[in-house]
Amino acid sequence: MATNNFDQTNKLGEGGFAELFKDTLKSGKVVAVKKLTLGHSSRAISEFESEVKLISNVHHRNLVRLLGCCRQGHERLLIYEYMPNSSLDRILFGKNKRLLSWKERFNIILGTARGLAYLHEEFHVCIIHRDIKSSNILLDNNFQAKNSRFWAVFNRDSNIDFMDFLRGYTAPEYASHGQLTEKADTYSFGVVVLEIVSGRKSIDLKQPPDMEYLLKWVWSLYENNKVLDVMESEKEMEGYSEEEVLRVINIALLCIQDSARHRPSMSEVVTMLLNKDEIYFQKHLHTSFKDLAFK
Incomplete structure (x- = not known):
């Protein structure tokens, strides 16, 4: 719902196996959602999940914070804090x-x-x-x-x-x-x-x-x-x-x-x-x- 089904008007960029979208949650919080495609490799999916568990504990003012993640089928979503001044x-x-x-x-x-x-x-x-x-x-x-x-x-x-x-x-x-x-x-x-x-x-x-x-x-x-x-x-x-x-x-x-x-x-x-x-x-x-x- 926040991405409006990943509407291209919300797209911030893309690269590699990912697309990045700007989204507003129901609470009004603006976030950046990275949509990854890892394919059908069980190893890639397993590595993704173990790495997310580790990175979710990384908190530093000079690192973009991972707010959450979502998995559905072979797609994986990473939800980050939104950076208004881009890269x-x-x-x-x-x-x-x-x-x-x-x-x-x-x-x-x-x-x-x-x-x-x-x-x-x-x-x-x-x-x-x-x-x-x-x-x-x-x-x-x-x-x-x-x-x-x-x-x-x-x-x-x-x-x-x-x-x-x-x-x-x-x-x-x-x-x-x-x-x-x-x-x-x-x-x-x-x-x-x-x-x-x-x-x-x-x-x-x-x-x-x-x-x-x-x-x-x-x-x-x-x-x-x-x-x-x-x-x-x-x-x-x-x-x-x-x-x-x-x-x-x-x-x-x-x-x-x-x-x-x-x-x-x-x-x-x-x-x-x-x-x-x-x-x-x-x-x-x-x-x-x-x-x-x-x-």
Whole structure:
């Protein structure tokens, strides 16, 4: 009834084996309903149910909350809290993109990091998101970031999304060897941070040849002491601190190192984002940058 039989006028988007609908319950509460099609595999259905039981216990202000689920036949429905400001990629790159202030950008970066740190280290089991990208970071009324689509991502047998690999979100060790650890999330987070700071997609073939690949371009600027040129619309980015922007970019570079063992944990990322002590940060910067493989 809430979806009006999944009427297309209520559809928010689709991807993979799911469609997402905006719905209003009888109580007046607005929710987002994800309609999944898992096929006839009993294993897929069993895994879905066990994963939902686990994720229903995940509660953090920077994770989209699962409110409920429903099963009927081979279909499965997931009911989430509704995020009125849609996804980060639509804000950064969409037709109706909105120029975010530096404070908004920093809060989105920090919130995303806190959500991942909770999944990796604070929940009673380690949950690897595996699908961190700007389209899976949702924004509430106050532009507070909430990570989404983590309900099935701790299945380590999951296949790599080829399109995500092409877009540059996938960590090298995961793409080449299928090696999945929480450091793969750290890598993807670093890519998203650079997208947030620059307002550019990780791979954009519409850019000039030397700027098509965001990571390569940023690293080139870093080597030439011009890394602040990464910033989007500096004159319009309200309230930014040059010192803070530089620290955030450096943290992103730590996260996208080729070697997983040199990347910081997400709890370390949160600490570095909040810690303005340059001695603390330089210690991490020095030990992590000396063996950069992608340099």
